[in-house]
Amino acid sequence: MVTQTGAGSSTQQIEIPDDAVIYSPMNELAMSRLRPGQRMRIKTFDPITLQTATVLVEAVRDEDIFVMGESHPTTVLTMTYLGFTMRAWMSKQGRILRQETLIGWTIEATDHADAVSLEFDTEGMDDMVLANPVPLYGTVANQSSCRAITVRMEGFHLGNFLSAVMCSVGARFVYPQLSLEGHGFWIVGMSPVTMGRVLFSKFFPRGWFSPQLVLP
């Protein structure tokens, strides 16, 4: 086994005993035929400790469980491995329908439709692994040697910045327009125009400046 890390790589030779079974359909067949009270031992290879270990499988009782929308007759198996005991519910066909794990999770069998029918729209994605991550567009060359994917931000929303610009323009250029008439304001008041027109004449020359700044 070759382990590659940032500091280098190391090679380790692991010998798997001839009697250790990593996977065999015969084990499943044998377990499916266990009846309550019967037990069997399986010698297997532990990939974490890199040692062989014995798993004790014992049929405890028959039990009907409700999974995938219907009731299934199962045999409850206890599997003792490295001092830990887990339970599994095996159907008469030899399929594990429910299993407790060492980390406290209980895994339950489900059909294909339920497995991919997540809360969001998968848009035809049949693979749950592909449906979950943030989608990646483009092609990753040499996927086996790829170590990182760089996310490039191509834009930034300027909403808050533009709001500040609009407020500044409004406060600095538009607000004092009438007050800047000063003592000559009586001329504006005496002129034969409506107040609305006066206000619009103050608004328009400076007011259009703000959209010109903001829209581009």
Place this chain on the structure above:
Amino acid sequence: MYLSVEMLRVDSGIKFAALAIALAMACSVSGMSTGFGALFLDLKQRNPAAIISSFGGTLNLVMSLGFMFVVIVPVAALYHLHIDRPVSGIGTTMT
């Protein structure tokens, strides 16, 4: 704003909505500033900076910021709701 939404490659509907909102906000803030300037008329001051720093100018600035907040937050919330579902799923670039 146009440059911003164009670089973000948002949908055309959202792009035009953002531009329309920006245009409306710019006109609204300018109009509000004109109105506040008329309400809090100060004919004695000749210095625009002094006029702006008066009570009316400060109130105008605060009201403008409040108006921006009232307009931007609901639009941002709606946009977030619009983009949240596709980002969790498939088919939308998260920027």
